[in-house]
Amino acid sequence: MSVLHLLGTAGEGGAETYFVDLVRALAEAGVDQAAALRANPGRQAALAQAGVPAEVFRFGGPIDLFTRPQVARFARRQEVKAALAWMNRAARHTPKGPWARIGRLGGYYSLKYYKGFDVLVANTEHIADWIVEQGWPAGQVRYIPNFADAPDEAAPADRAALDTPAEAPLLLGMGRLHEVKAHDVSLKALVGLPQAYLWIAGAGPQEAKLKALATALGVADRVRFLGWRNDASALYRAADVCVFPSRYEPLGNVVIQAWAHGLPVVAAASQGPSALIRDGDDGLLVPVDEAEALAEAVRRVLDEPMLRIRLVQHGAERVEADFSRAAVVARWRDLFADLGAG
Secondary structure, eight states: OOEEEEEOOOSOOHHHHHHHHHHHHHHHTTOOEEEEEOOOHHHHHHHHHTTOOEEEOOOOOTTOOSHHHHHHHHHHHTTOSEEEEEHHHHHHTOOOSSSEEEEEESSOOOGGGGTTOSEEEESSHHHHHHHHHTTOOGGGEEEOOOOOOOOTTOOOOOTGGGTOOTTSOEEEEESOSSGGGOHHHHHHHHHTOTTOEEEEEBOOTTHHHHHHHHHHHTOGGGEEEEESOSOHHHHHHHOSEEEEOOSSOSSOHHHHHHHHTTOOEEEEOOHHHHHHOOBTTTBEEEOTTOHHHHHHHHHHHHHOHHHHHHHHHHHHHHHHHHSOHHHHHHHHHHHHHHTTOO
């Protein structure tokens, strides 16, 4: 066995979804792997289906003195050559041993958790630059973006099953129901789009507040709160426009996934999306927290066929050039090989 992935979160989110996607992709590319993770039946089943040995650990707080030595014993049994920590909690419990330690950063995390690690991998160039600015040796930082995947077999989600007219313009919002994701801005924009419907896929602490806001705005009959979904491709294929108004977003994986599914994107110009999107070329950017601007940009996409075609075509070209599965897997394989785990 060569590579051990460590994931210390139990819930669902973008990083957790991508964790499964990358492990599957590496398995299909012939990379030997194992996984140490917190209990999550869905993830455990996905790893088993991919043929990746997995073991469940507590991954507790600072007083958890057992997870690290337990993971170390598992790593030795699996003959690990590289241990890859996904986010801070996993990094805290990544043991030293006869293996290289890699930290994967999808945000501006505290680097104290990664002290002594051999390499840090950032999923945006800006995060990679920031790591170096914090004093980390530049030669120990790699930029490897997330890949986007659009399974050919994924059919569009059934609009009728979600009480959504087939002819209505359909907006799709993806992400946790949290203040930083700014789903409230999408709801306010919907007021200015009286023919449109909005699907919001995600779970989180703001669910009740967002539903109350939809009612107060008079748009509740055109909003569908879908909860956490494991059929993201079906949702992307069913929609007409992807709206991504996040107030804070280091990357914006939703943007890349929308591109891969041929769905035009309108996003707030927070850090990640503004670094990804070439405004007017492969997506539209609007100011953060500007619901009227979001609505106006969506109207442009819906009303201007040539704009829509350009955004979709150029988004697909971006995926092929920078965010394809093959290109990203090749970067990871190069890193593993450099560390003696290839």
